[in-house]
Amino acid sequence: MSGFKRVLIILASVATVLALAVGGGFLWLYSGAKVSTVGRTSFRNELAVPPLAESTVTADGTRVFDLKMQAGETEFKAGRKTPTWGFNGSYLGPTLRAERGEKVQVRVRNTLGEASSVHWHGMRLPAKMDGGPHQMVAPGTTWSPHWKVDQPAATLWYHPHPHGETEDHVQRGLAGMFILDDAKSQGLALPDTYGVNDLPLVVQDVKFDGARFDHGKGVTQTVGFLGDRTMVNGTLDPYQVVGDELVRLRLLNASTARTYDFGFDDSRAFSLIGTDGGLLEKAARMDRIQLSPGERAEVVVRVRPGERTVLRSFPLDIGQDFYNQRFNGGDDTFDVLELRAKRRLRPSPALPATLGKLEIPDGSHAARGRFFDLKLSGINGKRMSMGRIDETVTRGTTETWTVRNTNGMPHNFHVHGVQFRVVSVNGREPEPALRGAKDTVFIPDGTTVKLAMRFDGPADPNAPFMYHCHLLYHEDQGMMGQFVVVEKGQKAGRPAASHAHQGH
Template structure:
């Protein structure tokens, strides 16, 4: 059951009506504080079936399709991969060659972007390679990056928000041989749990994309789904449970915490594990970001994962969901739990050296533009030489929240507003939240793949902003090459 308080003018609105009163009511009403009864068992997305072909490649089949799904309001029209809503979890190992056949059975073009994956630009699934209705796209590459929680979702021109909101998304887990992965909980669906968090708004039994009054970031729902499950609970049978948190919402920012305030261990971010567990009582994720956390439980107890006030005070924050709070997922520990121990160290992350950077670039996100320019598929906003390192200064130039996502590479955060980053930003990242008027300095190495004819994207991962043109392109070339893009 949802609960939220109405401000004093809420009653006045009911009694008097009128647009001016409605606006005044919105300014003074309390933010959302949503509590649920946790009455549905959390759905665990199945691991995608795969085969190994004669050349040793792992082959997956994905089909984008329409369907109908019970999201807590009866039969709702949705989209999904290999089913009516969301998609299976793809899983492959470092060093494996993967072939993914993507069939589009929707009535409009789509793409599939492999968010966080290091791969050739021609396989990246950006807006340059739409899959027409009824069409097929075959993506193929060799996985060469550390174990991490990645995901896949559409990236078509001007339709990304709509397609993701309707349900096109899934997790992609990369494994490697590092002992730390085995030392952490790693039994998928048992003590290693995918947690895809999305907010939704309903009009009767159907999804609504109506915007919140005053919002500048797109749809903000007043209900939460986890793996497509409303009001979910998870039965836990081990003392430690690993939650792979993915903010799969189109705009909303979450600040995840446990309802009783207990600390948990942050063990990984977008691109893989941290050097060691970082004990904290909250982790904030903007759209597209991931975090792996390990929660310790006692036999028989129940504790809720919540998101509380991710952006603090101010009217802009209120309009953009920054003061809203939600129940997310209840953990229910069994009367007897399997013993488990959290390792003290995980791995050693090689650090990129800014003194070795071949280029330093600056990008300011403001309005719906980057450096004052909207998206142009025929323009290269940066030309990067293969196997070089670059430092990028990425800033939010106004009061609207943004996020920064870059394709192909994982980066390290060097500075936040000129200061050393906090421990939770000490690992590999491909997406970072850009608070209003905040500046990040990041460093990345652009290795392995050069293609002067095909660009990678960097953009705001608030999907309404992306669809409105808040994207840029970079091309990776061999020394001496020039880009040859076609708009």
């Protein structure tokens, strides 16, 4: 055999070995990327229920809340303290609660070592009170937004929104619920005793590096950080004892990147009664509800005396290729919360035949349409710029927004300042879970959604609202744009220079 042939054989052998090594490495990564906590969750910790925030009422009827952003330590595991952030505590925040028609004010004090903000996710309010990246609160100062609650009863939430750092601030623990009530919802026979048969569930995925949070993103993940276990209301391995036949779960996906497909371990049916913006017109019976980051759902489940059932997140069927399906969490399964029914249960009345009346347009009388193409590199080819107004909307008009994702990875879409109706998904009527009032919608690859919304809030040509992907790594990378609401014939102004609010 000639020397040249021997060299070729050696090179071919080396290439084969390298190919096998790379292939074997990929198979090792692929098999190890699937996460499941089924059968490994001890359910040894009683669920912490966020306290209802205290408030005072001023002479003019304004309900005033106080929130303090603070750093601290939280003992998620016995004897091991994790550095965290929270509102009025070391991790997460209290549940704010107000009624439709009330004037509210929230005095937000920042005692952190850096600027942050508080966005009222799902709230209809003036843009300058929205808490987006233009309303930063500097360390040592207080920001006091105020507005009148003018929307139906709903499960909303609040979280930071600093440009380029939202994922980090939320992961550290800055989040909480904001529940709205109204006369109609209070008159319905629904489970409504907070913390008893009406449970707030703030669901997050986490990963620990020793006693500290691990917030790193794997090189194979395109959606952002994915944890290897879940917490509810900051509780690991949680259980909740329930004493009523019907239990209402207010589900909030407060994770920064993970999409959940919630159901129960025995596949029992439950009733979906509300979405992001409030109650459905009538309950929808189902056994799964999918929530991407930022989305909420109110479900009612029936339990039997003495039984235990587990709220579980199942693998997602969202049409991803095998790579994205596995490495972006689509194959993962989590046991999230165990419900333990008492041996004797209080009887619960049947759910009402009708619940609410949707106050969102159907798009049939839209004044205009807009188109948004979602890519990690930016929306409509543009990366977020704080000084640029991307869209100008006329107050009091209805519009349809068509949002498309052909980016090869999952996205979702959140619009500040409004609730919208999902008119269609890929040209078809949406499934029951998408027929309520929404402010955030999941848009997997290869999907186009059409949304109808009306802009009834006050006009302000200089104060923008945001629209963005609520997978927070994507938002921080620039998947965000800005719009202002103006009076008819008025032109967009210019956002004020971005700097932290100096407060008092």
